Amino acid sequence: MTKTVLIIEDEVDVRNFASRVLELEGYRVLQAEDGEEGMRLVGKRRVALVLLDLRLPGCDGWEVLKQLKSDPELSSIPVIVFTASAALPQRERALNMGAADYLVKPLSAARVKETVIHILHRKG
Amino acid sequence: MDEKVSVLIVDDNGSTRKSLSLIFRKRGYETETAGTGREAMEKARDRFFNVALLDLKLPDMEGTELLASLKGIYPDMVVIMVTGYASLKTSVRALSRGALAYLIKPLNVDEVLATVKEGVDKQHLTMENRRLYQEAQRELAERKQAEEALRESEASLAEAQRIAHLGNWDWDIVNNTLHWSEENYRIFGLEPQQFGATYEAFMNSVHPDDREFVQKSVNEALYENKPCNIEHRIVLPNGSVCVVHEQAEVTFDERGKPSRMVGTVQDITERKQLWKKMVEYEELDKLKTSLLSTVSHELRTPLAIIKGYSTMLLDYDRRLSPEEKDEHLHSIDKATDRLTDLVDRLLDMSRLDAGLLKLEKVPTSISKMIKDAVVEAKLRAPGHKIVSKIRGKLPEVSIDARRIREVLDNLIDNAVKYSKERSRVVIEAKRVGAELHISVVDRGVGIPAEELERIFDRMYRAEQRLAPKGEGLGLGLGLGLAISKGLVEAHGGRIWMESNDGKGSKCVFTLPL
Numbered sequence: 001m002t003k004t005v006l007i008i009e010d011e012v013d014v015r016n017f018a019s020r021v022l023e024l025e026g027y028r029v030l031q032a033e034d035g036e037e038g039m040r041l042v043g044k045r046r047v048a049l050v051l052l053d054l055r056l057p058g059c060d061g062w063e064v065l066k067q068l069k070s071d072p073e074l075s076s077i078p079v080i081v082f083t084a085s086a087a088l089p090q091r092e093r094a095l096n097m098g099a100a101d102y103l104v105k106p107l108s109a110a111r112v113k114e115t116v117i118h119i120l121h122r123k124g
Numbered sequence: 125m126d127e128k129v130s131v132l133i134v135d136d137n138g139s140t141r142k143s144l145s146l147i148f149r150k151r152g153y154e155t156e157t158a159g160t161g162r163e164a165m166e167k168a169r170d171r172f173f174n175v176a177l178l179d180l181k182l183p184d185m186e187g188t189e190l191l192a193s194l195k196g197i198y199p200d201m202v203v204i205m206v207t208g209y210a211s212l213k214t215s216v217r218a219l220s221r222g223a224l225a226y227l228i229k230p231l232n233v234d235e236v237l238a239t240v241k242e243g244v245d246k247q248h249l250t251m252e253n254r255r256l257y258q259e260a261q262r263e264l265a266e267r268k269q270a271e272e273a274l275r276e277s278e279a280s281l282a283e284a285q286r287i288a289h290l291g292n293w294d295w296d297i298v299n300n301t302l303h304w305s306e307e308n309y310r311i312f313g314l315e316p317q318q319f320g321a322t323y324e325a326f327m328n329s330v331h332p333d334d335r336e337f338v339q340k341s342v343n344e345a346l347y348e349n350k351p352c353n354i355e356h357r358i359v360l361p362n363g364s365v366c367v368v369h370e371q372a373e374v375t376f377d378e379r380g381k382p383s384r385m386v387g388t389v390q391d392i393t394e395r396k397q398l399w400k401k402m403v404e405y406e407e408l409d410k411l412k413t414s415l416l417s418t419v420s421h422e423l424r425t426p427l428a429i430i431k432g433y434s435t436m437l438l439d440y441d442r443r444l445s446p447e448e449k450d451e452h453l454h455s456i457d458k459a460t461d462r463l464t465d466l467v468d469r470l471l472d473m474s475r476l477d478a479g480l481l482k483l484e485k486v487p488t489s490i491s492k493m494i495k496d497a498v499v500e501a502k503l504r505a506p507g508h509k510i511v512s513k514i515r516g517k518l519p520e521v522s523i524d525a526r527r528i529r530e531v532l533d534n535l536i537d538n539a540v541k542y543s544k545e546r547s548r549v550v551i552e553a554k555r556v557g558a559e560l561h562i563s564v565v566d567r568g569v570g571i572p573a574e575e576l577e578r579i580f581d582r583m584y585r586a587e588q589r590l591a592p593k594g595e596g597l598g599l600g601l602g603l604g605l606a607i608s609k610g611l612v613e614a615h616g617g618r619i620w621m622e623s624n625d626g627k628g629s630k631c632v633f634t635l636p637l
Contacts, residue, residue, distance in 0.1 A: 011425055011428075011429070013429040013432075013433075013455045013458070013459065014425065014428050014429055014432065016455075017428075017429065017432035017433055017436060017452075017455075018432070020436065021432075021436055021440075024440050024443060055421060084420065084421040084422075084424035084425050084428065085417060085420065085421055085424075086420060086424075087417065104424070105424045105425065105427065105428035105431075106424060106427040106428040106429075106430070106431035106432065107428060107431065107432060108431060108432070108435035109432060109435040109436040109438075109439045109440070110435060110439060112432075
């Protein structure tokens with residue numbers, strides 16, 4: 001069965017790149033350009049994994065992560081944080097909040113692919 | 125005097141001693157007798173006698189000799205000389221040595237008693253006078269000491285007030301007289317003769333913008349029993365402005381009407397300035413951190429696009445159509461431009477900061493520059509109506525054309541970014557005296573009045589909700605207006621923003637001719 005990955009990212013080119021890589025790897029991809037849109041999609045569709053940017057207009061990535069992890073129906077969905085901020089405390093904070101991984105941009109196509117596959121495989 | 129008056133009778137004749145003693149005792153005197161000069165001195169050494177009756181001829185010494193010894197110990201003792209023969213010479217000598225009188229035997233009792241009484245009265249007066257005098261002296265000394273102590277404590281109070289920049293005041297509300305301490309005058313920069321010593325005179329020194337607030341606080345203290353604890357500004361005669369902290373209490377009369385108000389006033393100008401500086405430093409620190417994180421974010425985003433698409437092109441080469449490859453290469457190209465632009469802006473900003481920006485000034489037609497800028501802006505923002513309005517024929521101006529064009533493009537792009545599609549953006553230019561005024565007017569969201577000054581600060585950006593959707597947060601470092609300001613000022617011009625909140629904004633810059 002084809003798994004669905006949701007990408008929440010406001011930069012259109014970064015979003016398209018990640019989305020294209022995952023499509024080429026056989027996933028179904030949903031795209032959201034802000035937090036509200038992302039939360040709306042995750043509530044409507046069966047999502048296997050979320051790729052989440054932290055710096056988003058309006059409801060930011062931290063808020064999305066908090067909402068996902070505090071909802072019993074959604075908290076089991078792995079979230080990969082995917083950000084241009086390399087600050088160490090942010091990494092700690094995201095992992096403590098339940099993020100499955102914390103990736104700092106720029107990222108190669110292989111790194112995106114491998115991280116997603118690895119986390120979905122680990123989850124079984 | 126409650127005590128009995130004491131009399132020492134000195135005579136070598138025992139019966140004279142006895143009869144005189146008897147006479148005095150009968151009249152309530154206390155007596156003691158001595159037969160020789162030495163005995164008399166011994167008795168007198170033990171205690172004071174009010175009166176001594178001395179026989180001039182004593183077996184062991186002259187009466188005048190004894191007189192001198194007794195007077196040496198007790199200057200107040202009344203000494204009366206008694207003798208069987210009259211001798212002018214000795215009597216004068218006795219009187220000159222302090223004897224009160226000189227009586228001749230046989231003694232007349234009434235004369236003796238009268239003389240003794242006269243002497244005792246005189247002695248009493250002298251002693252009382254002395255006592256009063258000493259008491260007065262002591263009181264005077266005590267008062268002097270108290271005054272000295274008061275002066276000292278006033279001096280140390282004034283000193284403490286000076287050190288703490290703390291004055292105190294006392295306002296008699298009924299008579300409207302206001303008393304100020306020394307430091308109070310110093311804080312207000314006034315001499316006592318310059319101050320009207322009334323509430324109104326105080327109000328005169330209060331900063332005009334704070335008068336209403338001070339009046340309100342005083343009224344609340346007087347009529348609503350609220351504590352008076354306020355900070356306000358005052359204006360010194362030399363025009364400088366200080367900040368003071370006032371604390372006051374009100375006293376009420378028996379009918380509950382306010383009668384008196386006393387308080388302290390402290391100059392907290394320095395403390396306020398220090399506080400302000402601290403807040404500024406904290407803000408600067410925050411700004412630095414935020415600049416770093418923004419720079420990192422802004423650089424990493426185009427890098428992510430370049431790295432992502434190039435690795436994708438390498439990894440999935442055979443599975444991508446030529447059209448898709450072309451699309452991705454365009455994205456990489458765009459991201460490279462964006463990165464170059466960011467680096468340029470960062471370099472410009474640091475050059476401006478360090479004063480290292482070199483301007484290559486050449487005579488330039490600003491009209492032509494505006495027309496060119498409008499043509500190019502229309503290509504970048506085809507949805508907007510971008511027009512130029514040039515008033516009259518403008519003279520050429522000596523500028524670094526590339527830099528001023530950068531300012532113009534930046535202002536136009538900002539106008540476009542914060543206004544709706546199909547709305548108008550007007551670029552105006554006119555001559556005002558020895559300057560050119562160039563303005564960019566939009567019909568966009570505008571800027572709240574309180575943010576107009578900050579808008580040229582580094583990293584300032586209008587609230588995110590104002591930015592059009594889809595552009596993301598990534599565009600720009602928030603350095604655009606800060607760099608524009610630096611470039612205009614490097615040309616000797618000024619730049620400012622005018623705005624009607626919600627009805628658009630107008631950014632104006634000037635260039636000296």
